[in-house]
Amino acid sequence: MTDATNGPGPGVEDLDDRVEQAIGEAKAAADRAAGEADDALDAMRSAAADAADRGAAAVADAASQARALAEDTLDDAEDLLEDAAEWVEEKYRENPGLVLALAAAAGIVLLVGVGAVVRAIFRR
Numbered sequence: 837m838t839d840a841t842n843g844p845g846p847g848v849e850d851l852d853d854r855v856e857q858a859i860g861e862a863k864a865a866a867d868r869a870a871g872e873a874d875d876a877l878d879a880m881r882s883a884a885a886d887a888a889d890r891g892a893a894a895v896a897d898a899a900s901q902a903r904a905l906a907e908d909t910l911d912d913a914e915d916l917l918e919d920a921a922e923w924v925e926e927k928y929r930e931n932p933g934l935v936l937a938l939a940a941a942a943g944i945v946l947l948v949g950v951g952a953v954v955r956a957i958f959r960r
Contacts, residue, residue, distance in 0.1 A: 928935040
């Protein structure tokens with residue numbers, strides 16, 4: 837039935853108050869969720885930045901270790917070449933014909949090896 841005054845019935849004002857309160861609580865919950873999302877996003881950004889820094893430091897350390905290893909290897913190779921040159925020079929003084937024959941044999945072996953590689957490349 838309708839009310840003769842066509843005004844709000846009993847409990848309608850109470851319902852309006854509850855709707856407004858629910859809207860306010862929903863807005864507060866949305867604000868809290870947005871704040872928590874911002875905090876989570878900031879934490880993820882910070883974690884990503886930390887991971888990037890640690891990765892860059894690891895790459896820099898690896899590069900410096902590789903550089904040091906390469907320098908050591910080059911020094912060792914240089915020492916080996918100096919020793920080999922001294923040995924060949926000493927052997928040349930003792931028997932020049934033998935050293936020249938060995939050098940020629942090594943040259944032939946090198947040419948045959950290079951020829952085999954070139955032939956294998958052009959076969960394909």
